[in-house]
Amino acid sequence: MSDDFDLFRASGHKLFSDRKLKLGTFCSNSDGGFIVSKVEGQIAASWPSTLDAAKLADAAGFEAIVPLGRWYGRHTLESYTWAAALAAVTENPLLFSTSHVASLHPVVAAKQGATIDQISGGRFALNIVCGWMQSEIDLFGASAAGTHVDRYAQAAEWVTIIKRLWTSPDPFDFTGEYYQVKGAALNLNVTARPRPPIMNAGVSEVGKRFAVAHCDMVFIAPKGINEEIAAQVADYRRLAREEFGREIQVWTYASVIDGETEQDADDFYHYFVEEKGDWAQAEHHARVRNVTSPPMPPEEYRRYLEKLIAGDTGCTLMGGPDQIAEGLARLSSYGLDGVLLAWPQYHVGLERFQRLVLPRIERIGLR
Numbered sequence: 001m002s003d004d005f006d007l008f009r010a011s012g013h014k015l016f017s018d019r020k021l022k023l024g025t026f027c028s029n030s031d032g033g034f035i036v037s038k039v040e041g042q043i044a045a046s047w048p049s050t051l052d053a054a055k056l057a058d059a060a061g062f063e064a065i066v067p068l069g070r071w072y073g074r075h076t077l078e079s080y081t082w083a084a085a086l087a088a089v090t091e092n093p094l095l096f097s098t099s100h101v102a103s104l105h106p107v108v109a110a111k112q113g114a115t116i117d118q119i120s121g122g123r124f125a126l127n128i129v130c131g132w133m134q135s136e137i138d139l140f141g142a143s144a145a146g147t148h149v150d151r152y153a154q155a156a157e158w159v160t161i162i163k164r165l166w167t168s169p170d171p172f173d174f175t176g177e178y179y180q181v182k183g184a185a186l187n188l189n190v191t192a193r194p195r196p197p198i199m200n201a202g203v204s205e206v207g208k209r210f211a212v213a214h215c216d217m218v219f220i221a222p223k224g225i226n227e228e229i230a231a232q233v234a235d236y237r238r239l240a241r242e243e244f245g246r247e248i249q250v251w252t253y254a255s256v257i258d259g260e261t262e263q264d265a266d267d268f269y270h271y272f273v274e275e276k277g278d279w280a281q282a283e284h285h286a287r288v289r290n291v292t293s294p295p296m297p298p299e300e301y302r303r304y305l306e307k308l309i310a311g312d313t314g315c316t317l318m319g320g321p322d323q324i325a326e327g328l329a330r331l332s333s334y335g336l337d338g339v340l341l342a343w344p345q346y347h348v349g350l351e352r353f354q355r356l357v358l359p360r361i362e363r364i365g366l367r
């Protein structure tokens with residue numbers, strides 16, 4: 001059993017409470033969240049828009065606000081400075097920074113995180129990204145380790161230094177392959193006990209091992225809402241327990257395409273994907289990921305673009321409030337601890353979620 005997991009629970013940390021299904025928002029620092037459509041009422045990478053969404057999530061008692069970490073292709077607010085600002089004007093949720101390892105030195109990341117911990121009264125958390133898009137790896141050039149495996153080895157040193165800075169009362173030296181620090185000290189108190197929580201979405205074998213060895217929460221990307229999720233969750237937990245003696249939480253992300261009724265949701269899907277979908281921009285996103293047609297067969301390529309437009313995810317919760325509540329219950333039944341949500345019309349969706357879905361999931365004991 002991981003000491004840290006027990007310490008989080010013993011300290012009453014709200015991310016580790018007994019609430020059966022924790023909730024968060026995803027990508028509310030980004031133009032459109034995760035969708036690629038010209039539909040009106042989308043979230044924007046602007047302070048008024050993102051602040052309104054954060055206040056709605058705060059009022060609904062969400063546990064987490066997790067930003068997209070992106071340096072190309074989409075307008076996004078930078079995630080540490082954004083989390084710091086939200087920390088000052090929210091009461092409840094954990095404010096995550098989605099941080100690319102190569103983008104900043106661990107001593108700076110630890111200090112920035114501890115500053116957000118101070119501003120928020122212990123509500124900071126770190127989401128580690130090791131480098132997903134080749135364009136971003138190239139952007140950080142010399143500070144990014146060469147291969148995919150190297151980047152996770154670099155991340156292991158990075159996070160080890162950060163954890164020690166957050167917990168060590170004394171200055172320390174660290175000599176690794178990627179980082180050498182001398183007399184490292186935070187010179188700032190951290191409120192969260194035992195330290196701010198850490199998340200990672202590694203899915204490759206090396207990424208998975210990194211996530212369960214070093215992080216408190218892993219973030220999985222299932223291919224749909226089905227029994228395979230239960231197997232995936234069990235697999236991460238087993239790896240964490242058997243190989244590293246650790247307990248972890250497992251979260252996922254779902255795009256919510258909803259309406260006041262099931263029919264409204266169907267009509268809205270057609271409108272925002274078929275009529276308002278930005279197919280040219282979706283093709284651009286596909287090219288960034290090296291997906292083109294040919295070689296992909298045209299029908300498959302069209303489905304791929306449609307998925308990008310609709311929120312780029314395997315997990316979609318679609319329907320009226322009853323269907324959304326049922327979908328969340330299924331995700332919980334597969335053993336997930338938490339779900340991050342995003343809506344095409346973020347503010348309308350959050351308001352409807354609080355009014356119609358929350359009471360339903362409270363009634364069935366998820367919250």
Ligand SMILES: Cc1cc2nc3c(=O)[nH]c(=O)nc-3n(C[C@H](O)[C@H](O)[C@H](O)COP(=O)(O)O)c2cc1C
Pocket residue numbers: 067068069070098128129130131132133200201202203204205206207208219220221252253
């Ligand atoms: C739900 C989810 C959210 C992610 N968010 C980001 C992000 O904001 N920025 C980013 O560069 N990568 C993001 N990633 C990519 C992961 O950090 C990771 O690189 C990816 O899942 C591939 O795993 P691997 O590195 O083990 O191959 C996300 C992945 C998932 C599954």
